[in-house]
Amino acid sequence: MTDRASRLLVGLGGARRATRPPRVRIDLHHPIPVWSLKVALGCLAAGCAGIVATGWLQWGVAAALVAGVVARPWGFATTALVVAIGVRLVGSDPFEPRGFALLFGLHALVALAAATGDLPWDAAVERGVVGRAARRFVGIQALAQVTAVTAAWVTGQDVSAPWLPMVGAVALAVAGWVGVTRLRRHPG
């Protein structure tokens, strides 16, 4: 191709391609698409922020942080959202039920962010990765809830909800079971 028209066609380096290139495949055990984990992360982050946020300014900051969490779960926004919600909690009454809910939700947010990582939207995570993160979450969450109930009792707060001691006992049992399982698996 030597004429001008041919040179013009050869110079089409920046033209948009007609079809999308195919993707390399890798066979996985029960893959979970990252986009679904990111959607769950966004819902969780928005839900936690919605518990404490009031006013346009707080909602604006929360929206920015939620977007940051979804875009980069391992980024600064995840921890910043947790700390911001904690700081916002200072202005409310101590040991309200929503405090326990936030303890659960924020921990779930961090655990899910750890499992999702900074993978792109079209990536995948094996179910085993999320399952192990969930088991670790249950153990640590049980410990955290028991600590919260204990702290409420020690500080003389009125934790009048009758289900809390039961939840605490169950959580302690689960924490013990997880700990024993872990010790059995890694005796060293």
Add this chain to the structure above:
Amino acid sequence: MTTRTGSVRWSVTTFATHRFIGGIALLVVGLVTGRADVAVLAVPLLVGVVWAAAGRPVAHPVVTLGPPRHRPGSGAVEARLDVTPSPGVDDLLVRVSSPGHLPVEVRLDVRTHRTPVLSMRTARTGRQDTFRVDHAGLGPDAVFVAVPSSLGSPPITLLPRADPLSAAPLPFRLQGVTGGHVTRRPGDGGDLRDVAAFAPGDRLRRIDWRATARRGMGGGPTDTLYVRRTFGTADAHVMVVLDPRDAVGPDVATWGTGRAHPDQATSLDLARHAAASLASHYLDQGDRVGLVDLGRNQRPLPPAAGRRHLQRLLHHLAVTEPSGPPGPQVRPPQLPSGVLVVVCSTFLDDVPADMARGWRHDGHRVVAVDVLPEPIPDTLPPHARTALRIVLLERHDRLADLATVGVEVVRWAEGGPPLADLEVAARRHRRPR
């Protein structure tokens, strides 16, 4: 096979650092403000990091990438990734890429021995680069991450497919005294040519006693013997001329980049397919096939016969690569006399057309196999569409000119061999006047 073993450097992830700092911040805020419920929010952050830090990984999992293999039926190239677990390493971040393909990123659970299969689809033939795997191990709860490293699998050479053909054209002049084709010369074939008087050189077993008796009783000379003469057989000599200077796919937007979609056959892939199918057809009939590569300044592969020669041809076709911008040809390659010339080209420039015209002028029967895929101009800007139209019109004129000088033009599409075109060409045995 590529392997990564041994100890690597592990570092704390920024996410773990953020969690630890955030936990400390919440703890301080809770203590300063006297709010235990705020301080308790730090528990999951800190406990998670500290718990995971206690199980710091030491060694990296042994990651091995096996050699690529081709599955001819599906057009897939596969390689096996082998991951041997290591204590303290829960997950493996893996990014698999291949030229022309979109990469895939996954997070593998590697607490047990894993052997996931990597695969990619390709419609291309010839030498293909395969997989590159970038990976990094992750400790528990994503607290520790290993320094990323890469593995690569070696390139693979995909031989062109040879489809069976029902018919193919023959040269004007068959050669030799034996072969699979009936000639117009008398010889030792099976088809009856005529009955003639016995002459020196005729074999005694060819005497037709019935014809001799009939002629004698009919008043003819009784001392003359008559023999049955048959047509001789011969084989065809075919030179396949491959023009590898263009490797353009259907997507015109990729013509300038040289990176056609791997799931779409380029003109070079079609040329290889056509050449392999035709060569296989002729060699199956006992003919002799040679190869001329217009992309290399080398002597042609001389015509030969047999299955081993077919394998040699297929390898030659597979290793043929686009040789950059087409350079000027000083003179066309010299071909043996009386061969059928099959030119597999896109005919986007004058070089193969001039050669085909010259070979036809020399008396060869020439078949031009047009291997340009149907262009898809959908994403082109208007001026490029106009340019494409000009290029295609010039090409059309070029092929029409070839037809006027007696070169038979056959189109070879991606779906398979153009049986109808080939059969029409095969029926034309006579030299055009």
